Amino acid sequence: MILAIPSPLGVALGIATAAAYALTAAAASRLNRQATQSALGLAWLLHAMALAVGLVSAVPRFGFAPALSVMAWLVLTVYAVESRMFPQLTVRRVLAALGALVVLLAVVFPGTPLHVTASPWLPLHLALGIASYGLFGAAVVHAWLTTRAEKQIRLATGPQAEVPLLTLERLTFRFVTAGFVLLSATLLAGLFFSETLYGAAVRGWKWDHKTVFSVMAWLTFAVLLIGRARFGWRGRTARRVLYAGAALLLLAYVGSRFVLEVLLARGAAA
Template sequence: MILASASPLTLTLALGASVAYAASATGAARSGQTLTRVAVWLAWSLHGVLLAWGLWGTEPRFGFAPALSITAWLVGLVYAIETYIYPQMKTPWLLSSAGSAAVLLALLFPGAVLHASASAWLPLHWALGIASYGLFAIAVVHAWLMTRAEARMRMANAPAGLPLLTMERLTFRFVSLGFGLLSATLLAGFFFGTQLYGPTHAIKWDHKTAFSVLSWLTFAVLMVGRFRFGWRGKKAVRVLYIGTGLLLLAYVGSRFVMEVVLGRSL
């Protein structure tokens, strides 16, 4: 935890983004869509500048909390866009609350300073890898909303919002994009690990790699099941949840143990 060493710019951006996310959560809970949309875009903009400064600023850092912060930023971006494409779609207040919490968590745990021996492309490699987290997180949120809407329909309480088939298509579009990005990230790590991490920090078979491969295999099963055997509903959602859980353990889980529990740097 290095809150005391945070720069004034970092503190200002983090607090501003957190407050804007909180305002969007309040608007979502009270069905104030105008306030929600303005606050979401403001929060996303401040959050994006904060992430860029953290990755490419005077002292670049990365860790489990910045990884979660990037994930929350991507989810916020997608929902900010979706509320314009699909006006009937409301931003769940829980997402904005999660964005606010992720910003503050990254402020408390900014991660370790990147090694000088690492490639200048390493932050981009990490960002692309975490982008797959974001896409799968978005897919999970859509799947959760779809499951909740289906349950309400069975109780003769039809919700206002996107049709279930539209929500299902969106869910698996994000799964497909996330799977492609995760595949590219793993291939880059396997074939260019030494160039990215330096000769003493090349990729190796550890908990992070094992969980990443397991999550990739789980998503591969989901993709085959979906497009070859027509999986949908609870079966497909359960596999999505399992794969996302494994992916979360891969980097965020392993880095949390290293940074917080064991107190070790990268």
């Protein structure tokens, strides 16, 4: 299969971004916090430039790898803000490695062109969906940090100045709530305005794999939030439901587009 290659500038920025992330991940253990933050900030800036070049290209493209790239950038943006308030957060190496991987994927698999009949509002619809991905991704990162902190407490290992468990838990559910709101808006837009958004390409609500997994993810997150509000779910139970919902959401768009673009080699993104 011959992959459609993005612009030379986009490829160059993608490679430079992946290299910056990889170097940050490799050197994180040898650099002090300030130096690592600066290196990660440079990679984040290059990443933003690469995404911007993709948005203003002559032929708008989208797919599973660009979606993952945007999601990773959003998670890194959240981390950049939070690290100012909670300097104890120590996931720079993991996030840098994740950034390098997804940016390289976006270079190799740049996605497929959007339908020519699609509405100008379609990018906004996609942005809402990917923003919800980013928020749920941030929630998963915080849930993992909570698990790590609990393990350190049980084993009496790790630094003593970690972010308190209750703070991590509150942050996790704030991201879940925000992601749920955006996911709800995305699904409602798809339900009521699909023909307007996609033009002649889609007529009415389409029960494809993407829609089924999206609805299943929405129901899972709804159960999680109700369980939290009514029954005080927390700890391992809440994290398991969160991970299940995140996996379903990942299968919804990223999984379906991966099958279409890579395994079946089909055309325009929808």
